[in-house]
Amino acid sequence: MAEFSVMEGDVDIVIGALQSDLTSFMNEWRPIFSRFHLIITKDPHLKEELKIPEGFNVKIYQKSDMDKVVGSSLTSRLFSGYACRYFGYLISQKKYIISVDDDCMPAKDDKGFLIDVVSQHITNLATPATPLYFNTLYDPFRKGTDFVRGYPFSMRNGVPCALSCGLWLNLADYDAPTQALKAEQRNSQYVDAVLTIPRGVMMPFSGINIGINRELLGPTLFPGLKLAGEGKFRWETVEDIWCGMCAKVVCDHLGYGVKSGLPYVWRNERGDAIASLKKDWEGMKLMEEAVPFFQSLTLSPAAVTAEDCLAEISTLVKEGLGAVNPVFAQAADAMTQWMQLWKKIGCGPSSA
Amino acid sequence: MATPATPLLKDELDIVIPTIRNLDFLEMWRPFFQSYHLIIVQDGDPSKTIKVPDGFDYELYNRNDINRILGPKASCISFKDSACRCFGYMVSKKKYIYTIDDDCFVAKDPSGKDINALEQHIKNLLTPSTPSFFNTLYDPYREGADFVRGYPFSLREGVPTAVSHGLWLNIPDYDAPTQLVKPLERNTRYVDAVLTIPKGTLFPMCGMNLAFNRDLIGPAMYFGLMGDGQPIGRYDDMWAGWCTKVICDHLGLGVKTGLPYIYHSKASNPFVNLKKEYKGIFWQEEIIPFFQAAVLPKDCTTVQHCYIELSKLVKDKLAKVDPYFDKLADAMVTWIEAWDELNPSGLTVANGNAK
Numbered sequence: 001m002a003e004f005s006v007m008e009g010d011v012d013i014v015i016g017a018l019q020s021d022l023t024s025f026m027n028e029w030r031p032i033f034s035r036f037h038l039i040i041t042k043d044p045h046l047k048e049e050l051k052i053p054e055g056f057n058v059k060i061y062q063k064s065d066m067d068k069v070v071g072s073s074l075t076s077r078l079f080s081g082y083a084c085r086y087f088g089y090l091i092s093q094k095k096y097i098i099s100v101d102d103d104c105m106p107a108k109d110d111k112g113f114l115i116d117v118v119s120q121h122i123t124n125l126a127t128p129a130t131p132l133y134f135n136t137l138y139d140p141f142r143k144g145t146d147f148v149r150g151y152p153f154s155m156r157n158g159v160p161c162a163l164s165c166g167l168w169l170n171l172a173d174y175d176a177p178t179q180a181l182k183a184e185q186r187n188s189q190y191v192d193a194v195l196t197i198p199r200g201v202m203m204p205f206s207g208i209n210i211g212i213n214r215e216l217l218g219p220t221l222f223p224g225l226k227l228a229g230e231g232k233f234r235w236e237t238v239e240d241i242w243c244g245m246c247a248k249v250v251c252d253h254l255g256y257g258v259k260s261g262l263p264y265v266w267r268n269e270r271g272d273a274i275a276s277l278k279k280d281w282e283g284m285k286l287m288e289e290a291v292p293f294f295q296s297l298t299l300s301p302a303a304v305t306a307e308d309c310l311a312e313i314s315t316l317v318k319e320g321l322g323a324v325n326p327v328f329a330q331a332a333d334a335m336t337q338w339m340q341l342w343k344k345i346g347c348g349p350s351s352a
Numbered sequence: 353m354a355t356p357a358t359p360l361l362k363d364e365l366d367i368v369i370p371t372i373r374n375l376d377f378l379e380m381w382r383p384f385f386q387s388y389h390l391i392i393v394q395d396g397d398p399s400k401t402i403k404v405p406d407g408f409d410y411e412l413y414n415r416n417d418i419n420r421i422l423g424p425k426a427s428c429i430s431f432k433d434s435a436c437r438c439f440g441y442m443v444s445k446k447k448y449i450y451t452i453d454d455d456c457f458v459a460k461d462p463s464g465k466d467i468n469a470l471e472q473h474i475k476n477l478l479t480p481s482t483p484s485f486f487n488t489l490y491d492p493y494r495e496g497a498d499f500v501r502g503y504p505f506s507l508r509e510g511v512p513t514a515v516s517h518g519l520w521l522n523i524p525d526y527d528a529p530t531q532l533v534k535p536l537e538r539n540t541r542y543v544d545a546v547l548t549i550p551k552g553t554l555f556p557m558c559g560m561n562l563a564f565n566r567d568l569i570g571p572a573m574y575f576g577l578m579g580d581g582q583p584i585g586r587y588d589d590m591w592a593g594w595c596t597k598v599i600c601d602h603l604g605l606g607v608k609t610g611l612p613y614i615y616h617s618k619a620s621n622p623f624v625n626l627k628k629e630y631k632g633i634f635w636q637e638e639i640i641p642f643f644q645a646a647v648l649p650k651d652c653t654t655v656q657h658c659y660i661e662l663s664k665l666v667k668d669k670l671a672k673v674d675p676y677f678d679k680l681a682d683a684m685v686t687w688i689e690a691w692d693e694l695n696p697s698g699l700t701v702a703n704g705n706a707k
Contacts, residue, residue: 133553133554133556134549134553134554134555134556134609136519136555136556136609137519137524138543144537144538144541145524145537146526146534146537147526147527147530148526148527148556149525149526149527149556149586149590150636151527151556152636152640153633154637165488167488167489172497172500173501174498174499175499175502178498187489187496189494189497190544191543191545192541192542192543192544193543193545197486201550201552201553202486203486203487204486204487206500206501206502234501238501238502241501241502260488287503288505288506291504
């Protein structure tokens with residue numbers, strides 16, 4: 001249960017539209033989203049007109065809008081498919097961004113109450129993270145709990161939380177082989193915890209349900225790693241996993257925290273895991289290289305902003321991974337292009 | 353699909369219980385503990401008789417027994433502190449240990465069902481850990497869970513689990529200052545997760561509800577010099593936890609935390625606790641960075657060897673914090689000597705590559 005009152009003026013809800021009819025999606029989220037400003041970015045490859053119900057404070061960006069801002073070749077390179085949401089991160093001017101995939105609905109918690117993902121993400125972001133030492137009672141800033149015996153007092157202030165990664169009931173974020181193998185498996189385990197991912201620890205960051213402190217992170221979440229056969233289902237992409245590992249390196253370096261756990265969303269059935277198997281292999285092979293690379297990455301003391309960090313990472317990626325697979329070299333180039341865009345457009349009042 | 357039953361491990365697991373008062377709490381645990389062998393370590397006055405409820409198979413050691421069995425090496429076993437429990441680990445002949453405090457009772461899960469804590473610990477110990485990369489859906493080996501998208505397949509075998517750290521409902525394991533500030537706070541949140549503590553991450557290990565694979569990590573579970581004649585108390589499990597985690601990380605073993613919960617009924621006196629912990633609150637500021645930076649030589653491939661090396665690092669780096677650590681480093685060596693004497697069949701062999 002969230003404890004913070006959220007200032008609407010601080011939040012943008014950014015939705016990447018991969019389907020044209022958002023009527024039921026928006027109506028399901030209405031009780032939670034309707035008081036906030038929404039940015040809906042449409043996948044540039046989606047031909048049909050977007051259908052959005054009345055009663056929302058919403059700004060829509062389609063291919064033509066993106067082209068006007070960044071040029072059509074960059075639109076295609078950077079904002080296709082699931083990456084269309086990053087355009088929303090670019091033009092937002094708010095402190096916090098909440099993003100959920102358009103095949104998710106509000107879930108109910110273990111007491112049957114509708115989960116307010118915005119409130120929970122903001123609570124996670126507005127309370128400190130504790131990456132320096134593990135607290136066995138999870139988030140010590142949650143009501144009803146605290147730091148346990150043996151937790152150093154000098155570390156109890158925590159650090160600012162920059163990223164909040166939520167989870168999913170029903171269809172969990174499994175890869176295609178896992179989902180294909182366990183076709184009937186649905187996630188019904190409601191784990192009532194938020195925890196900080198310790199410093200130096202990497203994790204598979206899922207973009208399905210997230211909260212971002214845009215002020216702190218700036219351009220840190222970006223469209224980079226694009227698979228050759230990237231498709232319309234999460235099983236066919238690893239772009240969020242990639243940018244999440246970059247983001248964790250940046251956060252660890254700059255002294256920010258990343259939390260994982262609540263809130264949950266209800267993720268609907270979509271797509272066919274077996275059909276996606278063919279496309280997913282490339283992503284899984286890339287992870288075998290990418291994960292050890294990021295685990296061993298350290299940035300120089302000269303990198304003091306998110307922008308500095310990303311610049312260093314893109315150089316290191318090109319040097320360290322570029323030869324392994326051209327996809328990585330392309331990702332490094334995309335990062336560079338993204339940072340140039342960010343300098344031009346993204347540096348609103350909330351730049352790091 | 354039928355769930356395979358968790359093996360009981362009746363002949364492979366000992367339950368170690370330190371006590372200074374009585375063992376009445378065992379009555380509540382009877383349905384879950386009766387099949388197992390108990391090792392009772394009686395602290396305090398050895399002339400007092402501790403009654404063990406009927407029907408339990410047990411061995412009991414008081415201070416006289418400890419002195420008789422260890423001779424001069426008994427100096428490494430604490431007196432008037434539950435740290436004495438580690439003597440029970442040393443004399444056990446079993447592969448697994450479960451240790452529990454005598455003020456811990458059976459808890460109920462959210463559906464109202466009694467929690468079989470021992471069964472959950474066994475499940476935790478018999479399934480791999482995943483310290484190399486964090487799984488956002490927690491323990492992927494739990495029924496109903498799995499590895500998430502992006503988790504490298506090469507890491508999905510996991511590593512052997514050495515430690516299972518359970519939690520507590522009702523009275524949480526707070527330090528004295530927190531107890532003083534929040535005397536009424538109770539832990540009522542049941543977090544339905546088991547997770548691996550990542551490699552390189554230290555944690556405050558609580559000995560109230562703890563299980564471990566004695567074959568894999570036993571010699572690292574020394575609970576230090578606490579209580580009578582010592583400047584510190586209530587840091588026994590913390591000390592063992594730091595040493596254990598550094599060694600587990602070095603040897604490629606895993607540590608899990610989370611389920612199971614027990615019901616912790618007794619809040620100890622916070623003023624008494626404050627006196628015991630006082631030095632620890634200052635010292636932990638130095639101790640934790642020490643352990644975070646500790647690097648063991650590559651050629652340390654057994655727990656004992658790792659532990660002796662760690663004792664040298666303690667002497668080298670922590671003795672300047674307080675002469676107590678010099679004594680503690682010596683006691684660490686004594687502990688290993690005593691362990692090897694009582695367990696002569698062989699060194700505890702590593703299961704992974706030393707990093």
